[in-house]
Amino acid sequence: MPKIPNERLKRYLGLKRDFSEERYINLHPIQRAGVLTPEARKAILEFGDGYSTCDWCQPKAARLDAIERPPIAQFMEDLATFLGMDVARVVTRCREAKFIAFMMLGKPGDTVVVDSLAHYSTYTAAELAGLNVKEVPHGDYPEFKVDLNAYANKIEEVKKETKKLPAVVLLTHVDYLYGNLNDATAVGKICKEYGVPLLLNAAYTAGVMPIDGKKMGADIIVSSGHKSWAASAPTGILAMKKDIADDVLERSKIVGDWSGRKFAAKEYALLGCTVMGAPLITLMASFPHVVERVERWQEEVEKARYLVDQLERIEGTRQLGIKPKQHTLIHIESDGLHKISETHKRRGFFLYDELRERKIVGIQAGLTKHFKLNTYGLSLDKVKNVANAFKEIAEKYGLKIG
Amino acid sequence: MPKIPNERLKRYLGLKRDFSEERYINLHPIQRAGVLTPEARKAILEFGDGYSTCDWCQPKAARLDAIERPPIAQFMEDLATFLGMDVARVVTRCREAKFIAFMMLGKPGDTVVVDSLAHYSTYTAAELAGLNVKEVPHGDYPEFKVDLNAYANKIEEVKKETKKLPAVVLLTHVDYLYGNLNDATAVGKICKEYGVPLLLNAAYTAGVMPIDGKKMGADIIVSSGHKSWAASAPTGILAMKKDIADDVLERSKIVGDWSGRKFAAKEYALLGCTVMGAPLITLMASFPHVVERVERWQEEVEKARYLVDQLERIEGTRQLGIKPKQHTLIHIESDGLHKISETHKRRGFFLYDELRERKIVGIQAGLTKHFKLNTYGLSLDKVKNVANAFKEIAEKYGLKIG
Numbered sequence: 001m002p003k004i005p006n007e008r009l010k011r012y013l014g015l016k017r018d019f020s021e022e023r024y025i026n027l028h029p030i031q032r033a034g035v036l037t038p039e040a041r042k043a044i045l046e047f048g049d050g051y052s053t054c055d056w057c058q059p060k061a062a063r064l065d066a067i068e069r070p071p072i073a074q075f076m077e078d079l080a081t082f083l084g085m086d087v088a089r090v091v092t093r094c095r096e097a098k099f100i101a102f103m104m105l106g107k108p109g110d111t112v113v114v115d116s117l118a119h120y121s122t123y124t125a126a127e128l129a130g131l132n133v134k135e136v137p138h139g140d141y142p143e144f145k146v147d148l149n150a151y152a153n154k155i156e157e158v159k160k161e162t163k164k165l166p167a168v169v170l171l172t173h174v175d176y177l178y179g180n181l182n183d184a185t186a187v188g189k190i191c192k193e194y195g196v197p198l199l200l201n202a203a204y205t206a207g208v209m210p211i212d213g214k215k216m217g218a219d220i221i222v223s224s225g226h227k228s229w230a231a232s233a234p235t236g237i238l239a240m241k242k243d244i245a246d247d248v249l250e251r252s253k254i255v256g257d258w259s260g261r262k263f264a265a266k267e268y269a270l271l272g273c274t275v276m277g278a279p280l281i282t283l284m285a286s287f288p289h290v291v292e293r294v295e296r297w298q299e300e301v302e303k304a305r306y307l308v309d310q311l312e313r314i315e316g317t318r319q320l321g322i323k324p325k326q327h328t329l330i331h332i333e334s335d336g337l338h339k340i341s342e343t344h345k346r347r348g349f350f351l352y353d354e355l356r357e358r359k360i361v362g363i364q365a366g367l368t369k370h371f372k373l374n375t376y377g378l379s380l381d382k383v384k385n386v387a388n389a390f391k392e393i394a395e396k397y398g399l400k401i402g
Numbered sequence: 403m404p405k406i407p408n409e410r411l412k413r414y415l416g417l418k419r420d421f422s423e424e425r426y427i428n429l430h431p432i433q434r435a436g437v438l439t440p441e442a443r444k445a446i447l448e449f450g451d452g453y454s455t456c457d458w459c460q461p462k463a464a465r466l467d468a469i470e471r472p473p474i475a476q477f478m479e480d481l482a483t484f485l486g487m488d489v490a491r492v493v494t495r496c497r498e499a500k501f502i503a504f505m506m507l508g509k510p511g512d513t514v515v516v517d518s519l520a521h522y523s524t525y526t527a528a529e530l531a532g533l534n535v536k537e538v539p540h541g542d543y544p545e546f547k548v549d550l551n552a553y554a555n556k557i558e559e560v561k562k563e564t565k566k567l568p569a570v571v572l573l574t575h576v577d578y579l580y581g582n583l584n585d586a587t588a589v590g591k592i593c594k595e596y597g598v599p600l601l602l603n604a605a606y607t608a609g610v611m612p613i614d615g616k617k618m619g620a621d622i623i624v625s626s627g628h629k630s631w632a633a634s635a636p637t638g639i640l641a642m643k644k645d646i647a648d649d650v651l652e653r654s655k656i657v658g659d660w661s662g663r664k665f666a667a668k669e670y671a672l673l674g675c676t677v678m679g680a681p682l683i684t685l686m687a688s689f690p691h692v693v694e695r696v697e698r699w700q701e702e703v704e705k706a707r708y709l710v711d712q713l714e715r716i717e718g719t720r721q722l723g724i725k726p727k728q729h730t731l732i733h734i735e736s737d738g739l740h741k742i743s744e745t746h747k748r749r750g751f752f753l754y755d756e757l758r759e760r761k762i763v764g765i766q767a768g769l770t771k772h773f774k775l776n777t778y779g780l781s782l783d784k785v786k787n788v789a790n791a792f793k794e795i796a797e798k799y800g801l802k803i804g
Contacts, residue, residue: 002486002614009480009690011473015445015683018457018471034452041450043417044680048446050436050628050635055420059766069420071413078411084404092494092636095673103530108510116661120654123663124670127656128505135660212404226452226679233452233679234494234636252522254529258537259518261525268526271497277628277635278446278680281417288411364461 028362032376033228043285064273084212087245094203095121097222097238100269102129104248106167115146117175174204178321179329188217209297230286232279304328310387315399328376338369340397358389430764434778435630445687466675486614489647497523499624499640502671504531506650508569517548519577576606580723581731590619611699632688634681706730712789717801730778740771742799760791
């Protein structure tokens with residue numbers, strides 16, 4: 001039996017995060033909208049143990065999404081309704097939701113058309129499903145706007161090159177790099193004309209802003225519970241229109257060649273049950289709050305715009321991506337801060353150090369020229385605090401404030 | 403924007419489990435070894451928020467398994483060592499680990515040889531990967547012992563029928579139905595002779611009993627954190643020998659056709675990062691306890707055997723599967739209890755009612771003739787309490803106690 005020295009085991013005792021929401025302002029670009037609600041914090045302890053959701057699993061279906069105590073089956077319905085779709089499942093990650101859709105709607109060698117600012121996990125999901133990607137271009141600096149009209153050209157190109165339509169068209173609703181919001185309705189119309197299913201990656205939008213899937217012409221909406229629904233990782237959302245759901249959630253047909261065993265209740269692309277514990281429960285516990293908070297989205301956008309206005313007062317500093325901001329994920333370019341880093345003994349880390357001294361964290365340590373931050377859910381006072389900290393640091397090192 | 407009525411939202415407030423470890427003895431067959439340690443209960447709150455593991459993600463790799471604060475990279479090493487393997491990853495479920503292995507080691511149309519008591523998720527994982535299953539038979543009532551020597555015949559059959567070797571051979575170390583322990587070493591030898599990789603499904607064994615993967619001849623070991631490692635769902639373990647790991651964890655090769663983007667650091671079968679939050683941390687926090695508890699496995703087996711002895715004293719009641727028990731998952735057949743249910747006004751639910759009155763839960767409500775239970779981690783006093791409860795109920799309804 002292999003042995004692990006006690007010295008090595010000690011490092012797993014008393015695991016702590018360095019930054020708590022109480023003591024720090026955390027601007028981490030992917031963390032803001034995944035902070036648990038107080039309700040979710042209670043629920044995570046209640047359902048922390050292993051298969052905690054399975055106390056009342058009904059043997060007939062023996063499927064997580066059919067469990068009514070806790071109200072998981074009910075939640076699947078409410079989740080679909082909330083997104084303006086027909087059927088919903090919670091899977092292990094947004095990327096798994098994309099993979100499942102690619103796998104079930106495409107065959108190896110098929111093509112998926114994607115925006116060229118799609119997250120890496122869109123590409124790896126296509127790769128694992130054996131699909132090729134055809135990218136829709138984006139524009140140049142400083143907007144980097146995806147050319148949505150080009151979706152039609154790209155579908156045409158796929159038709160010409162492969163003699164068939166793309167298996168799926170994917171649009172990233174808000175991208176991870178610039179936080180640009182794309183007009184899903186425009187792409188929905190194009191997809192409808194060609195009869196190609198539209199998968200909307202709403203990882204940065206569903207859960208923080210109002211989403212009406214069918215109205216936008218989406219056939220599938222995927223999202224991330226830990227990114228945008230005040231839930232623990234790993235949780236992904238897969239919501240679909242009825243007809244697509246029949247394909248994506250196809251029941252198992254495999255038969256044991258000796259035993260004759262069958263598993264006809266199981267949705268095999270999900271591998272049966274998915275998130276059978278705490279993270280699903282946090283998603284459910286935060287859901288009433290999420291339903292309410294999306295109505296206040298415009299206030300969140302206003303705070304982001306305020307911060308951009310303030311940061312752009314710093315010499316040589318500008319927001320990249322479409323203006324004005326339509327999302328709280330912000331990409332900043334700063335020649336000014338970068339200039340300081342060139343002569344500072346801590347190089348680019350000076351910005352991290354200075355911010356941390358002011359109890360502000362979440363911007364990648366070492367970055368000055370390009371960095372991302374997110375203001376979602378911060379009070380206006382905290383956002384002002386962040387703006388002042390940046391201006392103070394800039395002034396300290398001799399940059400002008402406009 | 404679709405609306406959810408407040409009435410419906412109320413059901414997500416104050417989510418509670420019906421049974422707590424403090425107030426009930428829970429015999430649920432899949433829950434016993436997934437009960438969190440006190441250390442994991444502290445850690446789950448600390449790391450409850452969304453992407454809580456990502457505070458110190460290093461931009462070069464940008465991969466969960468490379469994060470050193472909290473000590474995730476270190477844990478990957480210790481986990482591999484603990485299982486007697488070279489490389490380990492934490493994925494979202496044991497079934498996902500099987501799927502990843504099938505997908506990366508097989509091509510659609512290939513065959514995987516599996517024992518005929520394999521869990522349904524083994525079949526759905528093969529189905530999603532496009533693999534056929536060839537089952538190794540099991541023996542008859544009452545032992546249902548898998549015929550391990552038949553692995554060789556089945557590999558031969560695959561060779562004959564498909565002109566190639568199976569992509570993978572899978573053995574379920576302990577099955578979910580009878581809790582039979584299979585001799586992995588015997589299958590390891592056969593696989594070595596044929597040069598076929600052996601995947602050992604240790605969902606019911608790793609984390610509760612000592613496992614030395616290489617010694618048993620396993621190329622891949624998969625397990626379930628929420629089933630057997632005192633961790634929250636969903637957590638799966640994928641541990642491999644070095645050479646197999648190179649194939650299974652192949653790096654992404656996909657290239658954006660317009661952007662030229664590449665993602666060469668990403669292990670694409672994992673879709674990049676996997677369990678980027680609380681459940682992974684519970685697995686790590688419980689690890690020192692798990693390392694210690696596997697040494698006490700024989701005590702756990704003794705308690706299971708004691709309970710079987712006591713239950714078999716009840717008229718018309720016997721343990722199915724191999725005897726004596728080598729695992730704490732127990733399958734009971736009781737003609738006696740079933741006879742009572744035939745005339746009881748609550749039918750089969752009488753057993754559930756009677757047990758629950760005695761603060762014992764976890765046996766599927768409605769079952770009497772065949773039911774499963776698990777004694778893992780219960781004190782001897784509690785196991786005695788369970789034995790006495792069963793005998794008391796049996797006597798109350800006129801069954802003889804031997």
